[in-house]
Amino acid sequence: MSTGGAHTEELLVASGWSKTFGPRRVLSDVALTIERGEIHGLVGQNGSGKSTFIKVLSGFHNPDDGARLQVRGADVDLPLHPGRPHELGIAFVHQDLGLIESATVLENMRVGQFETGPLWNVSWAQERTKVRTLLAGFGLDVSPDALVSTLSQAERALLAIARALDQVDHVENAILVLDEPTPHLSREAAEVLLTRVREIAAKGAGVLLVTHSLSEILSLTDRVTVLRDGALVDTAVTAQLTEDKLIELIVGFSLDNLYPDKAESAGDVLMQARGLEGKGAAPFSMDLRRGEIVGLTGLLGSGWERIPYLLFGATPCAGGELTVKDQHFDARTLTPGAAIRSGLALIPSNRPVDGAVASASVIENLTLTTLRKYFTKGFLRKKHQLGEVREQLDVFDVRPRDPQAGMGTLSGGNQQKVLLAKWFRTEPDILLLHEPTQGVDIGARTQIFEHIRAAAVDGTSIVIASGEHEDLAALCDRVLVFCDGVVTAEIAGAELTAGRLSEQSLRTHRTAAAS
Amino acid sequence: MTTELATARSATTPAATPSVMRHAQKYALVGVWALVIIVFGVLRPDSFLTGANFSTIFGSQAVLAVLALALLLPLAVGEYDLSVAGVLGLSLILTHFLTAEAGWPLWAAVVTALASGVAIGVINALLIVAVGVESLVVTLGIGFMLVGVGYAVTPATVVGTSGALSAAMRTQVAGLPLVFFYGLAIVLLLAYVFSRTPLGTYMFFVGENRSVARLSGIRVNAIRAGALIACSSLSAIAGVFLAGQLGSSSPTVAQDYLLPAFAAVFLGATTITPGRFNPWGTFIAVYFLITGITGLQMMGLVDWVSQVFYGASLAVAVTLSRIAGAKSSRD
Numbered sequence: 001m002s003t004g005g006a007h008t009e010e011l012l013v014a015s016g017w018s019k020t021f022g023p024r025r026v027l028s029d030v031a032l033t034i035e036r037g038e039i040h041g042l043v044g045q046n047g048s049g050k051s052t053f054i055k056v057l058s059g060f061h062n063p064d065d066g067a068r069l070q071v072r073g074a075d076v077d078l079p080l081h082p083g084r085p086h087e088l089g090i091a092f093v094h095q096d097l098g099l100i101e102s103a104t105v106l107e108n109m110r111v112g113q114f115e116t117g118p119l120w121n122v123s124w125a126q127e128r129t130k131v132r133t134l135l136a137g138f139g140l141d142v143s144p145d146a147l148v149s150t151l152s153q154a155e156r157a158l159l160a161i162a163r164a165l166d167q168v169d170h171v172e173n174a175i176l177v178l179d180e181p182t183p184h185l186s187r188e189a190a191e192v193l194l195t196r197v198r199e200i201a202a203k204g205a206g207v208l209l210v211t212h213s214l215s216e217i218l219s220l221t222d223r224v225t226v227l228r229d230g231a232l233v234d235t236a237v238t239a240q241l242t243e244d245k246l247i248e249l250i251v252g253f254s255l256d257n258l259y260p261d262k263a264e265s266a267g268d269v270l271m272q273a274r275g276l277e278g279k280g281a282a283p284f285s286m287d288l289r290r291g292e293i294v295g296l297t298g299l300l301g302s303g304w305e306r307i308p309y310l311l312f313g314a315t316p317c318a319g320g321e322l323t324v325k326d327q328h329f330d331a332r333t334l335t336p337g338a339a340i341r342s343g344l345a346l347i348p349s350n351r352p353v354d355g356a357v358a359s360a361s362v363i364e365n366l367t368l369t370t371l372r373k374y375f376t377k378g379f380l381r382k383k384h385q386l387g388e389v390r391e392q393l394d395v396f397d398v399r400p401r402d403p404q405a406g407m408g409t410l411s412g413g414n415q416q417k418v419l420l421a422k423w424f425r426t427e428p429d430i431l432l433l434h435e436p437t438q439g440v441d442i443g444a445r446t447q448i449f450e451h452i453r454a455a456a457v458d459g460t461s462i463v464i465a466s467g468e469h470e471d472l473a474a475l476c477d478r479v480l481v482f483c484d485g486v487v488t489a490e491i492a493g494a495e496l497t498a499g500r501l502s503e504q505s506l507r508t509h510r511t512a513a514a515s
Numbered sequence: 516m517t518t519e520l521a522t523a524r525s526a527t528t529p530a531a532t533p534s535v536m537r538h539a540q541k542y543a544l545v546g547v548w549a550l551v552i553i554v555f556g557v558l559r560p561d562s563f564l565t566g567a568n569f570s571t572i573f574g575s576q577a578v579l580a581v582l583a584l585a586l587l588l589p590l591a592v593g594e595y596d597l598s599v600a601g602v603l604g605l606s607l608i609l610t611h612f613l614t615a616e617a618g619w620p621l622w623a624a625v626v627t628a629l630a631s632g633v634a635i636g637v638i639n640a641l642l643i644v645a646v647g648v649e650s651l652v653v654t655l656g657i658g659f660m661l662v663g664v665g666y667a668v669t670p671a672t673v674v675g676t677s678g679a680l681s682a683a684m685r686t687q688v689a690g691l692p693l694v695f696f697y698g699l700a701i702v703l704l705l706a707y708v709f710s711r712t713p714l715g716t717y718m719f720f721v722g723e724n725r726s727v728a729r730l731s732g733i734r735v736n737a738i739r740a741g742a743l744i745a746c747s748s749l750s751a752i753a754g755v756f757l758a759g760q761l762g763s764s765s766p767t768v769a770q771d772y773l774l775p776a777f778a779a780v781f782l783g784a785t786t787i788t789p790g791r792f793n794p795w796g797t798f799i800a801v802y803f804l805i806t807g808i809t810g811l812q813m814m815g816l817v818d819w820v821s822q823v824f825y826g827a828s829l830a831v832a833v834t835l836s837r838i839a840g841a842k843s844s845r846d
Contacts, residue, residue, distance in 0.1 A: 314730055340732040354730055357723045359790065364716055368731045371713035379711050 009035050011175050011206040012071055012090075018064040019052050019230075027052045027063075030232045032225050034206040036173055039197065041217040041224035041238065042210045043250060045502055046467060049230040050210055054179055058085055058092055071175070089171030091164035095180040097156055099148050106131045106144035109163050138162045138196055154189035157181050158196055165200070173204045180210055180300075194220050212299045214246055214506050228252050243507070251502045267291050270461050271311075271430055276320035276331050278310045282485040283320065288430065288461045293452070295472035296465040298482030298505050305349075308432035308465050312339045312346040325429065340369065343429035347419050349438050356415050358408030362398070363389045365407045366418050370425045392421040397447055413444025420451055431455065433464045437471055449475060469501040481505055544786035544796070548803040555810035562813050566690055572805055574685075574692035578603075578757045580801045581698050582772055583779040584705055584794060585749035588742040590780055591709075591792045593722040594643060594650040596743060599750045599776060601661030602632050604769025606754025608665045608673065611764045615675040625680075625755055632751020635661070636744035644740045658773075665766030674763040684759030694756050698798070701749070705794035718742065719791060778804060778825045782832035790836060804828055 012034040019027040027049040034040050044050045055061040059080035069076045071088045085092070099108050109131050114122045131144040140158050142151060151159065161176065168174045178197065182190040194216060201207050209221060217224050218238060226233040226249040233249050267290030275283040284307060288294060296304040309315040311322065313334030320331035324342045336346070348354035356365050366389055367374070374385040389403045396417040398410070407415060416436065423431065436452070437445045452475060456462055466472055472479050478492035481504045489504045556564040582599055589596040606628040613624035639657060643650045684694040709715035720728040721738050729735045758764065782804065783796030808821045 312730070336730050337732040337734065346730060348730060353724075354726045357720055357727050359723055360719065364719075368716065368720060368727075368733075371716055375713050380713065 010070070010073070011036050011173055013069070014057070015068050017053065017056060017067045019049075019056060019061055020064055025230055027056070027230045030227065030230075032208075032232075032235070034175060034208055035222075036206055037201050037204055038223065039201050039207045039209055039221045041221035042208060042227070043212070043214070043217055043224060043246070044227035044233075045250060047229075048227040048250075050227055052230075053227070054092075054177060054210060056080075057090065057177065059083075072171075072173070086168060088175075089168040089173075090175045090177065091168045092177045092179065093157075093160045093164050093181055097160040097181075099156055099160055101149040102147065104145050104147055105135070105142055105151070105159060108148055108159065109134070109144075109166060113167070134162055134166055135159075139199075152189065154192050157189075157193050161193075161197070161200070165205070173206065175206045175208070176200065177208045178210065180212070182211065182213065182216065190216065212506070214243055217246065218243060226250055247503050247506050250506060251499050267459070270325060272321075272323040273311060273331075274321045274323075276307075276310045276322070277318040278306050278315055279318075284310070284487070286480065288463065290429075290461055291456050291459050292478075293456050293462045293464065293476045295476035295479035295501075296463065296482065297467060297469065297472055297479055297501055298488075300467060302482040302505075303485035304465050304480070304482040305434065308346055308434045308463060309348070311430075311463070312336055312344055312432055314346060314348075340426060343427075344432060345423035345426055345428035345430070346432045347416075347423055347434070347436060349435035351412070351415055351419070351439065355419055356407050358406065360407055361404050362393070362407055362410070362418055363403035366392060366403075366422045367425070369422060392425070396421045396451065411441065411444075412439035413441045413448075416440050416448060417444060420448060424451070424455065428460060430461045430463070433462065433466075435466050435468070436464060437466075437468060445471075469498040469505075472496075472501060473498045483507070540785075540789045541787060544782070544799060544803060548799065548806060551803070551807055551810060555806075555813065559810070559813045563810060568809070570687070570690055570692065572802065572809055573695045575760075576801055576805045577692070577694040577698040578753050578760065579772060579775055579779070579805075580798055581701055581753040581756060582750055583776040583783075583797050583801050584698075584701055585746045585753065586776045587705070587780050587783070587792050587794060587797050588718075588746045588749070589650070591718050591722050592739050592742045593725070594739060594743060596639065596650065596654045596746050597773065598635065598639065598654040598658035598661060599746065600769045600771075600773035601658035601665075602635050602747050602750035603754040603757065603772055604665050604766055605631055605635075605661045605668075606751040607757045607761070607764050607769060608668050608766055610680070610755050610758035611673040611676055611761075612669045614677045614680075615673055616669065621677045621679055624677075628755055628758075629748065629751045632747045632749075632754070633744065636747030639747060640740035640743040643743060644736050650743075662766055662770065665769075669766075672763050672765040676758060676762055680755070680759040684756060694760065697756065702794050702798045709794055710788075714738075722792075774822070774829065775801075775804065775825045778829040778832065781836070782828055785832055785835050800832075 010033055012032075014033070015031040017027055017030045017032075018025065026047075030049065030053060032040070032042070032053070042050055042053070052061060056063045056067070056079070059082045062079035067078050069078055069080075071090070076084075076088065080088075103111075106127060110127055114127060128144050135142060135144070138158055138161070140155060140162060142155055142159075148156060148159070161178070161181075165174055165176060176197075182193060190213075197207055197209070198220065209216070211217060218241065221238045223235055224238050224241070224246070225235045226246075228250065233252075236249070269287050270290045271288040272286075273288075274285050276285070277283050282303065284303075286294070296307050298304045306315060310317050310320075310331070313331075313336050317331035317334065322329040322331050322334060324344065327342045329338065329342075339346075352358060363386065367385055371380070374381045386403055390401070392398075393401045393403065398414050398417045398421070400410075407418065410418065416439075431452075433452075436448060440448065449471075452462055452464075464472065464475060473496055476496065478490055479496060479501060480487045481489040481491065481501065483505075488507070491500055491504060552563075562568065582603055586596060586599050609628040609631060610624050613619040613627060614621055617624075619627075635657065639650075639654060642648045642653045684692060686693045688696065709718070717728065717733045717738055720731070720733060721735050725735050754769070757769075761768070779800040780792055780797050782800035783798070784790065784792045785796070786799060787793050787796040804825060808824050811820045811824065812818075
């Protein structure tokens with residue numbers, strides 16, 4: 001029998017991969033091959049099944065029956081137990097990189113596999129030499145003793161890749177899975193990183209690159225597999241693709257070249273942002289009119305997520321100005337307190353971290369911003385507070401209708417309704433929302449939409465930052481699409497569809513500049 | 516009829532059970548306290564169940580109660596303060612030294628002692644809130660530094676205290692020393708702040724989740740700093756109270772108060788409003804703990820019992836609240 005790995009061109013062959021969660025089939029009969037020396041792209045929109053595929057490959061999910069896997073020509077039993085991918089020489093680098101910033105390069109590289117002397121003492125000199133050689137092999141010019149926190153983002157990503165490959169150096173041609181390695185990198189840094197990835201592949205490894213960035217796919221990969229709604233659309237040779245063709249494969253319909261009309265001006269301008277600058281966002285300007293619903297979207301990490309927090313003074317601005325009604329703010333000194341007083345409200349996306357306190361009751365969460373109202377003549381008027389909260393729970397259909405219930409015992413949708421009620425109590429002129437339907441069930445989603453629409457009709461202006469294009473298309477008057485921190489398109493009117501937003505988000509060059 | 520009853524019962528039961536549980540949990544510590552009194556009362560009726568004994572218990576622990584209430588403030592907003600005993604000790608030493616040895620008038624000595632507490636609170640707040648150092652480490656350092664400062668003021672034991680101050684603490688009213696009523700006044704004040712003003716709710720949110728608090732427009736840093744300064748100031752007040760109770764003092768006396776204060780605040784968080792640091796819980800826990808210790812000592816157990824009891828109570832209290840917390844988040 002031949003052991004045969006080196007002669008097989010196909011490092012990994014997956015076929016018939018499906019995955020069902022309850023009634024939902026999130027992956028259906030997907031096949032994918034990675035050849036030796038190949039960089040293979042895996043693309044698709046959110047929910048297309050990319051992540052599920054990677055999670056099956058890493059042993060996190062068990063696939064449905066019928067899934068088969070060959071690695072270097074040998075059949076492998078599925079599901080994979082968690083240590084198995086490592087044995088098979090499959091190395092993963094995820095978006096968060098998994099590095100400890102306060103530790104050194106060497107410690108990050110080698111922890112868990114230190115070479116030890118006779119007294120279990122780490123042979124530091126030996127380790128240092130080893131790490132230096134390894135890093136040099138990746139063209140990474142950093143000292144083994146440097147703290148990871150002093151490294152650039154690109155160096156960190158490279159370090160994570162070097163470590164991943166080091167951990168599978170027991171096999172000849174490793175399989176490297178890069179799961180969104182570049183969203184927080186600058187264009188230049190991403191290019192440096194990807195050049196190195198190209199070199200790794202040239203030495204015989206197989207690389208599976210999961211990314212949203214079509215320019216990376218087009219410039220770097222040999223072949224690309226496109227998933228849509230859990231199913232395999234096509235595996236294509238990259239050289240035969242254009243950006244338009246690739247977008248068409250991803251979103252599932254052909255493109256027309258209509259460009260949007262600007263939204264008609266509705267009410268008077270309520271808020272003006274000029275040159276707001278923050279981490280990860282180039283200077284941002286917008287006008288918001290009374291009663292208008294404006295969406296912000298783009299690929300993850302392209303800057304739209306930060307805008308609500310900058311407008312609210314929740315994350316520090318490096319510069320810029322904000323005018324709300326007739327009040328003028330220097331964005332650098334804006335605080336949430338001042339923003340609230342001038343009529344802004346923010347419902348953040350990360351409910352347990354920024355939105356709600358699970359250990360507090362519904363009534364406490366709901367009245368946190370309006371508590372002073374109930375404080376008269378030296379006492380909190382709890383009956384008054386309770387009565388108003390009961391009314392709010394009715395209006396927003398929060399279940400259970402128990403003001404004293406612990407916030408943490410409510411479902412995501414009901415928590416979100418409590419937060420909506422909390423912020424509507426402040427009677428905001430401008431409501432900022434980030435992923436308002438995250439972790440929210442369908443029924444609650446519809447109700448939340450109704451409240452947002454009703455508020456807009458009453459004259460509240462609304463800004464929604466979201467990656468859910470369906471939501472934006474259903475709610476917004478116009479949507480600003482971001483790329484690399486800059487607004488590259490404004491979509492409104494008949495043009496405003498989920499598909500159009502997805503397509504525009506994927507485009508990496510500017511097609512229509514807003515403002 | 517029967518089906519109606521059945522539906523009515525099945526409709527009320529799920530709602531009724533948690534509220535019964537809520538009340539049981541709320542007053543569990545009070546119940547245990549009553550039980551402890553009954554048990555020791557039966558075992559040692561002649562010494563335990565006497566007016567003199569209760570007067571001693573309530574009077575001697577008033578200082579600890581005030582100190583525990585001081586510590587409650589930073590813990591409620593999510594900061595540790597290990598310097599409370601140091602502040603207590605310095606305030607005690609200053610009051611005794613300045614009146615008995617330096618010959619200052621009482622009012623000047625008291626004002627100086629209280630000012631030292633405010634000043635230390637400001638230093639703590641600057642380091643913790645403005646600079647952003649871990650409160651645990653800062654206050655550990657400051658606390659032990661203050662013991663040293665106490666030695667610098669006077670290395671020897673100071674004997675003799677102001678008669679007026681002593682009278683203000685020890686005079687008996689309704690069979691209890693005045694100092695107990697000062698403690699009672701402070702717990703009433705804090706209970707008002709915690710449950711009757713917006714500030715109480717703001718403090719809870721700051722302690723639970725600073726991000727949520729900040730995004731709701733609460734002035735998080737002002738509240739943290741305020742809690743630390745109020746804590747040191749209250750600790751200094753406790754030091755003045757102690758100066759009136761003790762005839763003599765030395766710089767090390769105060770360190771024995773640190774563990775009991777922590778034990779009381781954490782144990783207090785399991786009662787009245789379970790899961791939250793709260794004034795009445797703290798106050799009750801102080802007296803529950805000393806009741807247990809006094810009883811055990813009367814049973815013939817020696818001095819070491821108090822440290823074991825306080826230490827174990829702290830560990831048990833924290834464990835209980837963790838278990839309760841895990842349960843409620845699983846629901």
